[in-house]
Amino acid sequence: MKFVLLHHSSCPRGAFHYCIDPTGGIESLLSDSERGAHAQSIGIALSGDFNGARPTEAQLEALRGLLVGIKLRYPDIVIGGHRQVRGESTDCPGRRFPLAALREWSAEGLVEARDAAFASALERQYAPS
Ligand SMILES: [Zn+2]
Numbered sequence: 604m605k606f607v608l609l610h611h612s613s614c615p616r617g618a619f620h621y622c623i624d625p626t627g628g629i630e631s632l633l634s635d636s637e638r639g640a641h642a643q644s645i646g647i648a649l650s651g652d653f654n655g656a657r658p659t660e661a662q663l664e665a666l667r668g669l670l671v672g673i674k675l676r677y678p679d680i681v682i683g684g685h686r687q688v689r690g691e692s693t694d695c696p697g698r699r700f701p702l703a704a705l706r707e708w709s710a711e712g713l714v715e716a717r718d719a720a721f722a723s724a725l726e727r728q729y730a731p732s
Contacts, residue, residue, distance in 0.1 A: 607673060607682045608641055609666075609705075610648040611658075611696040614685060616640035619648040621669060627661035629669060635676070641688060645673060645680075653697025663701070667716070670709065674717040682709045 610619060618640040620633045633639055639646040647669065649658050658666075673680060684702045685695035696702070 604635060604643060604645050604673075604677045604680055606641070606644040607670065607680055608644045608646050608688065609682070609684050609696045609700070609702070610640075610646060611653045611700065612648050612650045613652040613654070613697070614640075614648060614693070614695040616646075616685070616693075616695075617648075619646040621645075621647045623647065623649045623662050623665050623669070625650055625659045625662060627659070627665035629665055645677075649696065649700075651697075653700040654694060655697075655699070657699045657701065663705075666705075667708065667713075670713060671716045671720050674713055675721060682706060682713075 610616070612622070618633070618638075620631070620635065620637075620639050622630045622632060624630070635645060647666065649662050649666065651658060651662075670682065682705070684700065685691065686693050
């Protein structure tokens with residue numbers, strides 16, 4: 604997998620790997636090896652239409668947690684919004700989706716969060732019981 608593509612649930616291309624509801628609940632719809640709406644991409648849809656509202660904090664928090672896990676499995680994966688796919692005319696994941704902030708976090712905070720998750724998994728594995 605090369606990309607994570609973010610969508611909102613008003614997206615017409617409805618084949619996503621994960622869906623995140625407004626309370627932060629994550630539903631897994633496809634396995635990583637199954638093809639979603641776009642080749643080489645893991646699709647994550649957040650419930651809502653973000654041309655009107657913004658995603659909830661719980662949704663964004665769940666999304667960041669999900670991205671940490673994906674980054675552990677695919678260290679070189681790049682995160683973007685559906686509308687960045689060349690040749691597709693869509694505003695998905697919505698004009699009010701905080702894509703710039705999320706991309707900034709993915710460039711700076713994501714690797715740190717991934718390393719912390721990895722370190723704590725290692726500690727759990729080798730901790731004396
Ligand atoms: Zn979309």
